[in-house]
Amino acid sequence: MKKLFATLLIGASMLTASAQTDFRHITFDEALAAAKQENKLVFIDFFTTWCGPCKKMSAQTFPMPEVGDFMNAKFVPLKLDAEKEGAQLAKTYGVRAYPTYVVVDAEGKEVAKFSGYMEGAQFIDKVSAAIDPEQQPERIKARYESGERTPKLVNAYAMQLMEQRDEDAGFKVIDSYFDSLSDAERLNPDNAFLFTVYTINLDNDRARFMVAHRGDFPDETRAQINEVLGRLYNNSLNTYFSGYIFREGLYDAAKFAELKNMLSTLNLTTENSPVVYEFIEKRPGATDREYFDFVAANFNRLEPYWKSLLVLNLLRLCEPDSPAFKAEMAKFLRNNLTDLSPVGIQMAGRTLQALEQN
Numbered sequence: 001m002k003k004l005f006a007t008l009l010i011g012a013s014m015l016t017a018s019a020q021t022d023f024r025h026i027t028f029d030e031a032l033a034a035a036k037q038e039n040k041l042v043f044i045d046f047f048t049t050w051c052g053p054c055k056k057m058s059a060q061t062f063p064m065p066e067v068g069d070f071m072n073a074k075f076v077p078l079k080l081d082a083e084k085e086g087a088q089l090a091k092t093y094g095v096r097a098y099p100t101y102v103v104v105d106a107e108g109k110e111v112a113k114f115s116g117y118m119e120g121a122q123f124i125d126k127v128s129a130a131i132d133p134e135q136q137p138e139r140i141k142a143r144y145e146s147g148e149r150t151p152k153l154v155n156a157y158a159m160q161l162m163e164q165r166d167e168d169a170g171f172k173v174i175d176s177y178f179d180s181l182s183d184a185e186r187l188n189p190d191n192a193f194l195f196t197v198y199t200i201n202l203d204n205d206r207a208r209f210m211v212a213h214r215g216d217f218p219d220e221t222r223a224q225i226n227e228v229l230g231r232l233y234n235n236s237l238n239t240y241f242s243g244y245i246f247r248e249g250l251y252d253a254a255k256f257a258e259l260k261n262m263l264s265t266l267n268l269t270t271e272n273s274p275v276v277y278e279f280i281e282k283r284p285g286a287t288d289r290e291y292f293d294f295v296a297a298n299f300n301r302l303e304p305y306w307k308s309l310l311v312l313n314l315l316r317l318c319e320p321d322s323p324a325f326k327a328e329m330a331k332f333l334r335n336n337l338t339d340l341s342p343v344g345i346q347m348a349g350r351t352l353q354a355l356e357q358n
Contacts, residue, residue, distance in 0.1 A: 019065035022072050023079040028089055028108075034076045036106035041131065043075035044102045046082040046090050051098040053117035064120040070127070075103070103131060129156065149177060151190040158198065174198045178206055187213065192221045195228055202232050211262070230268050237263065240280045242309060243317040251284050272303045279310075283317065289325070292318040296332050300339065307336075308344035314351050330355045 023045070024031065031042045045062075047054035058079075061067055071077055080086025082095055093102045093110060103112040112130035129135040134143075137160055144157045154177045161170035178186065178194055185191060186209060199206045210229055217225045236259055245251050260277060263269050279302070282294050295310065295318065302310065310317070311333060320326040333348045333355075340348060 020068040021062040021077055022068065023062075023077045026078070028078065028080075031076045031078050032104075032106055032108055038076065040106075041075050041111060042104045042106070042108075043071065043077045043127075044086075044089070044093075044104070045077070045079045046086055046093075046095045046098065046100045046102065047079065048081060048083050048098045054099040056117050057099055061118060061120055061123055067120050067123060070124050074131070101127075103127070144173070149180070151188075151193065155193045155197070171198065175205075178209075183209075183213070187217055189218060189221045192217075192224065196224055199228065199232070202236055207232060214266075226266070230266060233259065233263055233266060233268055237276070237280075238309065241276060241306065242313040243283065244313075246283050247316055253281075253284075256280065270303075272301075272306065275301045276306055279306075288318045288321070292325075292329065292332075299332075299336060304341045304344060307340055308347050311336075311340070311344060311351055312347035315354055320355075326355050 024034070026034070028042075028044075034040075035042045045054075045057070047058070062071075080089060082090040082098060082100075090100075093104075093113065095102065095113075097115045099117070100113065100115045102110060104110055112127075114126060114130060118126060133139060135156060140153065140157050140160055143153055154173060158170045158173045161167075161173065174194060181191065186194070194206055195210050199210065201207065207229075210225055214222075214226060214229060239245050240251075240256060240259070263273070275298070279295075279298070283291055286294065295314075299307065299310070314329060314333070318329065320329055330352055333352055337345055337348060
């Protein structure tokens with residue numbers, strides 16, 4: 001019985017070990033030979049010992065059973081220190097950031113290359129797309145230009161353009177696809193990426209559709225849609241509070257009233273919201289001197305988040321016109337450092353540096 005129990009324990013431990021990504025302790029040439037024999041590709045994780053995302057991938061993503069099952073079935077995985085034993089190979093494949101993952105065939109020809117930390121599901125999706133001939137950049141572009149408009153392809157092509165730093169073209173693809181859909185199609189979960197990935201501000205038709213139909217999205221996407229809406233409206237509030245809207249000459253009392261109303265409708269207000277609104281509405285009618293006096297007198301009414309945002313943007317909110325004004329602003333910041341969070345202190349440090357550098 002004891003022997004049976006011990007055997008089961010050993011078996012369980014072997015299963016656990018085999019579930020994680022099985023990085024092999026072999027040379028690159030040996031990996032190519034193994035790939036040829038096993039009809040697999042070679043996956044190389046180029047890391048460095050000082051790289052935080054590299055450590056996170058090793059500790060969190062690569063040990064995941066689903067990642068291990070996927071990787072071990074398709075690849076001969078290698079893990080190489082790009083500054084030591086993998087330095088020459090990293091140079092050969094143009095590795096410049098860490099972690100960088102390079103996939104090669106059994107002849108050593110590069111099939112795919114990408115970088116950065118990713119969670120398990122995201123990593124699997126990324127690798128799958130990278131090695132799928134139908135998901136290669138040239139093929140995706142050709143499929144799109146031939147008229148294919150599935151949600152998956154539109155998302156892939158738009159993201160490809162974004163990664164190439166052609167954001168205008170990427171958003172043009174998204175806008176064109178969104179305009180081609182009926183309301184029912186826009187609500188389809190397959191098209192949720194239009195809102196969750198590519199809607200980054202409120203001033204577009206996708207955001208307006210989200211607001212108008214926020215109760216119509218199906219259960220499986222409604223929570224995510226509401227989360228995106230909340231983020232968009234809070235970001236919009238931040239642009240008012242930071243002084244950006246005011247300095248750009250874009251402040252409109254009626255539009256701000258609409259924003260407040262929507263924040264209330266979406267249950268995004270807090271006990272501190274009236275104070276935040278007061279700070280925003282005070283700025284347009286006051287001089288820089290008057291607004292700074294208001295800030296100094298009411299600063300401690302703000303919650304820590306808003307204090308941090310204010311000290312970071314103090315020089316936008318109040319533009320000092322004299323050395324004496326600058327000195328007063330610096331004194332105000334120093335007097336309030338003890339009331340700030342660690343993030344707030346860091347923000348205040350940046351503003352103090354700008355105030356005192358001359």
